[in-house]
Every structure is written in structure tokens, then in C-alpha cells.
Amino acid sequence: MSVLVYTENWDGKFKKLSYEMVSFAAAIAKEMGSSLTALSIGHVADEELKSLGKYGANKVLNVQDDRFESLDNKALADAVAKAAEAEGAKVIIFAHNNEGKAIAPRLSVRMNAGMVSGVNGLPVSVEPFVVRKKLFTGKAFANIQIKTDVKVITFAQNSYEIVEQGGDVVIEAFDPQLSDDEFNTTVKETNKITGKVILTDAEIVVSGGRGLKGPENWGILEELAGLLDAGTACSRPVADEGWRPKEEHVGQTGKIIAPNVYFAIGISGAIQHLGGVNSSKIIVAVNKDPEAPIFEAADYGIIGDLFKVVPQLIDAVKEMKANG
Amino acid sequence: MKILVLISNVPDTTTKIRFTGDNKAFDATGVQWIINPWDELALTRAMELKEKGGVESITVANVGTKITEPTLRKALAVGADDAIRVDAEPLDAYFVAKQLAEVAKGYDLIMAGIEASDYNGSGVGGMLAELLEINSVSAVSGIDLTDGQLKILREIDGGTQTLEISTPVLTVVQKGIAIDPRIPAMRGIMMARKKPLKVVPAVEAETRTDFLSFELPAPKAACKMVEEDNAKELIRLLHEEAKVL
């Protein structure tokens, strides 16, 4: 019996999310008294695979097969199912991101497993298997029992602390033996945004709304973001007006993010906006309207003119950095 | 090309969420029901494709009780040609996907949303594709159709990809698939009354998850305020108190 965690790589490297997931999966394995296997698909060097051991993986299954580069959903689900069967996995864990959301539901059908997505903490209990998640884009929570023998969950990023625990890890090559006709996706073109902090990865996000008045005023937000190594985001009308690129729009109809700190600058805090950011650890609001709903969601706030406040924030960050 | 758009019936996104009976069930009293926003955008894109040519028909399907019919009528008013309602309470994602699998055969393109705005399950689309044993693409932010060939734009971490994939295919759509949802026009509303809305009985299917209880988030501590001319203090608090900088 084992717990299986799907560890995606980014150009051969793992990132914080991978270690967070392995730590989370290791805690579940421990509670169930089982071992933890990580599944890696793609070209990842042994040293990098070994790093998963530090967070509690006992074994890593290493699939090296270029055909998976097209991220064919069906083939990926088949490969994970083969690994899960080989390992006798009872719980299979994905990230609640593009790749996880693509594979997990297919896999759950393959494995006759119940699935819960967006789980945001350790199971309430493992016997029966009950997990917690947010509903109504953050307006409520539910405790959900998965009744099947095998369980599939997707894990909400930034909802578990990374735990280093050391330990030996075995790396095994694994070949799921899929035939060519299982791969039906052809990638014609890939466009990567380079040189920018990826919004869904960013630990700090600086976000602007209509209060900035126009695209020409974004310089101060970019400067603040640059100093903090932060990603930049915006409210929907800002993206709709074309003041900022569409990828920056956060909210119920945009990206859903959960950084450590979210700076909402000149954003009123409409319910649809909050739906995309209310999982942030800390929300900071700068708004000249004391009645703006953003202050109900925020942890720290300044009522005032952003054009006066943001330059002060920039100076203060510079000073903080200068003092180490 | 025949398109099927899956429609989930959800409370309006501004609904105040309440639960009843010891927090065991969602309180639907006074709730306004709408087409799940992602499904509305999927339908909008399907309409755009049809107007460009090459789409024979657009069907919408929902698993729900009679209360979902106004939502399906709205989808017909927006422009779908016909609607199917599988008559059952949508108990969980697997149950819903099993019902849809009975009515989703014979379409070239099936469109599902990335999540329903009520239970945020992100499950039904992928499960249905697996039950039908067809290809699927998730995180889809664009679909084009030229000479019967689909071109699909998909989001990947930090970028996008353009794909070709053979049909039948199920796409799980998200942000970008269409910009503004279509609003039904008067003429559409009149025509919708005459369009077919077929009700089919549910098939036997298990549920694999149980919602045991619901909770509202704990009330948030009050926002800590800093004076406008003392923004430096905010950075200090974030650094020393919240320890996030």
C-alpha cells in the first residue's frame, strides 16, 4: 500500500509547489501508515529527483518518454494509472493546477476512485477519508468524504508548510508501456512568457485597479513589484480596457492566486475580484474610499491616495532592503 | 461539426451563501439561478464558431431537476438549437458524468467549464471524457475551426500552446474562451419557447463522495489601519509582524 504524488517538473526542475506537495503527501502517508512514492514524468536529473527524498518521498518512479511532452491528457492519465496500480496506491495526489486538473478527473474514473479537488489541508480523518475544501469561490468550506477504496485529490497550492525530514529515497525507472496510438495531441506552437514572475507562482503579488486611472501610471506598481520580486496583477476592468495584459487579470473569471501577500492598490474589492485572491495569506489594501469592500477582506490597509502612498512604500522597501 | 455544451445551473455569483439543518445542506431559499459563467462563455464561443460556418448544431445538456429548466431555456435563447435535461439531482461529479455519458455520444466537440462556481469541483469534464474514452484538452482558452479541423489554444504554466487533436474531443474551457457572454435578445427569447427541450430519465449510478457538512469562514479579524502619511509603518508591520516580506 502506498500514497502516490504526481510531481510535475518545469524544464527539468522542481519548484516550491513540488516540495510542498511531497511534504503534504508524506504527512498523509504517515497517518495511513504507508509509504510515499513520487511519480515524475519527463527529463529530470537524478540529483533533482533525489531532492524529493528530503521532503519524505521513499521512492521516485521516473518516466522518461518524450511522447509525454505533448501533455496528452488521456495518455498521462493512463501512465499515472499504471504507476498507481504498480504501487498499490490508495491515495493519489495532484496539484490543483492546469496539469493536475487535466489528469485527476480522468484518472479517478480509470481507478474507480472518488475525487475531491482543491483540498486545502491535511485530511480531517483518513479512516473514513474526509477532506476539507473551499466552495463558492471561498465563501464557504465543506467536509467531504471519499467513499471509494482508492482516492484521488488535487491539492490547493500554498496550503501546507514545507517540511524537511530527510531520509533515503530509491529512484526507479518506470515504463508505463503505452502504444503510439494513445497519444493524440499535437503541439503546433508553444509561446512562453519570459522574464516575468509567473503570477500563479509568485509569493508576493502587486495588483492595481481602476484607481490607477490609466496605463501610464503603472510605473510605480512595477517599481514596487520589481523591488519585492513580486508578480503583477490587475482587476478585470483594467485588463478589459487593455491597460494591462490579459494574463494579469485575477478574480473569479481570471486567475486564482494564493500568494503570501497580495497588495490591492486602487481596487474596490468586488466579490468577483475577491474570489480570485481570498486565499492569499495576507491582503494589503490601499484605497481612498474608507467604505471600499476591500477593507473587509484585507489584513492591513491604508485609507489614502495611492499616488501618495505607493512612492512611500517604495522608499520603505528600499530602506528595508538596505538594512538587510 | 456537432457541438455539445455542458451547462451547470448555479446560484448567481453575488448570492449570500447560507446552509440549513445543522450546516448539512445548502439553503436555496430565494436564490437566483444562472448558467455557470464558464459554461456561458463556452456557449458564446460555440455560437461564434457556428456563425463563422462549419457548425451544424449546438446542443446544451444539464443534469438537474425541474428547477434548472429556466437556465436551459436561457441557453436556448442565447442560441443553442436544442437542450437535454437528465432528470436527477446532481449528487456528485461522478454521478453527473455518468448521466452525461448516456446523452453525450455522437458529438464532435464537447465543451465543459473548468469548474462550477458552486462546488468548484473541476471534475465533470475530465470524468466524462474518460467515460466516453475520448480525447480531452484542459485549460483551453481558445478554439478555432477551419475546414473541419479544430485548433485549440491551451494555457500551460507561464505560456500558451496551440494544438491539433482529432475529434471527438472534450475541451475543458477557462478564461479567454470568449470575452463577453451573449445576452439573449427578445427574438431569441421568443424562439427559445419553440425549441426542443428533451427530458430524459436518469440511469442507475453510484456516488463516490458525500458532502458531510458545510461551514462559513470564521469572521475575519478587523483590518489593521495605517495612516496615509506613514506608509513606512505598513512595510515594517509586513516585515516584522506578519513576516511576509
Ligand SMILES: Cc1cc2nc3c(=O)[nH]c(=O)nc-3n(C[C@H](O)[C@H](O)[C@H](O)COP(=O)(O)OP(=O)(O)OC[C@H]3O[C@@H](n4cnc5c(N)ncnc54)[C@H](O)[C@@H]3O)c2cc1C
Ligand atoms: C460575472 C462577473 C465576473 C467578474 N469577474 C471579475 C474578475 O474575475 N476579476 C475582477 O477584478 N472583477 C471581476 N468582475 C468585475 C467586478 O464586479 C468589479 O467591477 C471590478 O473588480 C472592479 O474593478 P476595480 O476595483 O479595479 O474598479 P472600481 O470598482 O472602479 O474601483 C476602483 C477603486 O479605486 C479607488 N481609487 C480611485 N482613485 C484612487 C486613488 N487615487 N487612490 C486610492 N484609491 C483610489 C476607488 O475608491 C475604488 O474603490 C466581474 C463581474 C461580473 C458581473
Ligand SMILES: Nc1ncnc2c1ncn2[C@@H]1O[C@H](COP(=O)(O)O)[C@@H](O)[C@H]1O
Ligand atoms: N449538473 C451538471 N449538468 C451538466 N453539466 C455539468 C453539471 N455539473 C457540472 N457540469 C459541467 O462540468 C463543468 C465543471 O463542473 P464541476 O466539475 O462540477 O466543477 C461545468 O462547468 C459544466 O460544464
